Amino acid sequence: MVYEDDMTFTDYTLGQEELERIENILEEDLVKSGVHSVLLIDMAGNIIAQRDNGSCDHDLYSLAALASANFAAVDTMAKIVGEEEFSLLFHKGESESIHFSKVNTEFLLITIFGKEVSLGLLRLKVAEAVQKINDVWA
């Protein structure tokens, strides 16, 4: 068994400039399209970047912890039934819905949106944002 020498940090690096680009993408592509709140989190449940429409007061740290655990649980279920992954992760509520999208092996994009935004439009916008976020590292 080979252990990583530097165990605490990091599986990824993000400089200030990259963070700003990511925040811009969240703002321009998602918040301006009408989503209520959007979070980029890592698989350990840390919040990497966050943007919202200013009228959201959800407990985002708890949300990030639960979202990463939920994603990991669903991902493990996929493996158990022999799937690489389940592509659509979406929870629909009366007035708020949550959409999860895997950005890459390290990050998840969590979008909270209301009835004004259709799932179709949201998926399109999320797919564009995911592409752009991945380009930040390219």
Added chain:
Amino acid sequence: MAFVNMKTKEVQAKIVYYGPGRGGKTTNLEYIYSKFRDRIKSDMVSIKTHGDRTLFFDFLPFDIGKIMGYDVKVQLYTVPGQVKYDATRRLVLKGVDGMVFVGDSQVEQRKKNILSLKNLQENLASYKKSIFKVPLVLQYNKRDLEKEGVPLLPVETLEKDLNSQLKVPSFSASAVTGENVVPTMKKIISLTMTSLQNVMK
């Protein structure tokens, strides 16, 4: 794998309480939550069964203030201790920065402590992490039961069983009375921050 945000000068670190089922992990977090209510803005999140056993994890975000110019947010988690929940237990360990192992001091729990520590070592290894390198504190819990005549393992025995190779800081504690709960937490936060120091410059 803590996240250090150079832009907002914020650090998020993940600390996980591990140990055998019914050892007192959840009670540790509950005590911390009640003690620091005024400093913890969100509610404690507990995913549990109807029988009040931890099903997935407990979660408590804790703002510990400024260290080296960074706003430090510690995320405290517990794992489900029951053997059958190994898959979910492993998920909670993802990206862990520091660990508290909560052992049960009762004589009859001796074997369960040893097995749980071994399980921790294996689960860390699945993330290519060594138990000898992760910041780790041991807690020998339920010492209050001594007064009630419940047979407890002497601390020397617990040290020999669990800490003879690890040689990490350890505390005798009672999560129910709160004895040494906060010192345990402070110790693991300080070890975790020390391990992150080279990133926080």
